[in-house]
Amino acid sequence: MTLTSLARFPGFLVWYVYQVLHSSGSVLSNILTRELRHPLRVVQIPLASTRDWQVAIFGGLITLTPGTLTLGVVQEAGERYLLVHSMQHASNEQARDELADMEARMLRAFPGRGDRT
Template sequence: MTRVLLLPLRALAFVLWFTGAIVRSSGAVLADIATPAPRGAPRVVRLPLGAGGDAHLVALSVCITLTPGTLVLGVVPDGDDGRALLVHSLYHPDAETALADLRDTSHRLRAVVRPEGRP
């Protein structure tokens, strides 16, 4: 019961965190535009999602695509029953950092809709 009552607070916390992520990413894009030398390091990374549901996949894809400097290119099969997102990242210094940030977004989003840790 308390988990249901805390849903608006969890959702608000995610919205505030995501707004901050958009502002930080926008700053990176603006800095790249304002300087003569390109600062981007474009790369495509594969983000495994496991057997997550369609709603999580769509919400995560929207969040990633709304963030300046990242774009979901598609969904591909990953293993027997899982899926993975192909994500273009422009401002992460390496693939590990990009994946860590994307996983963080996924975990924060999942905590809003599934706080019990159920799949």
């Protein structure tokens, strides 16, 4: 880890804790009202992560966020995708955009170069 990425980690941590709290409130609202705000969906997220450990961290962050669950990694035509179950997103596009943003923030906080190792 470089000095720059060490400086970015606290900002990422604060952002992520906010995401968890916000998602917790949304899940709690679904439970208390007994109504889902959005239909359940499984979304295929293209991965920007190049290393296996980055994919594992990203998948873990998704699973730790209430309302989302990482189902697995698939590979198609040389590209890797994460399959994610979501009850928090209004559309597949919103899920892809928000999760891609999470991955980009994570990659800035946990940079890595080279092949998938």
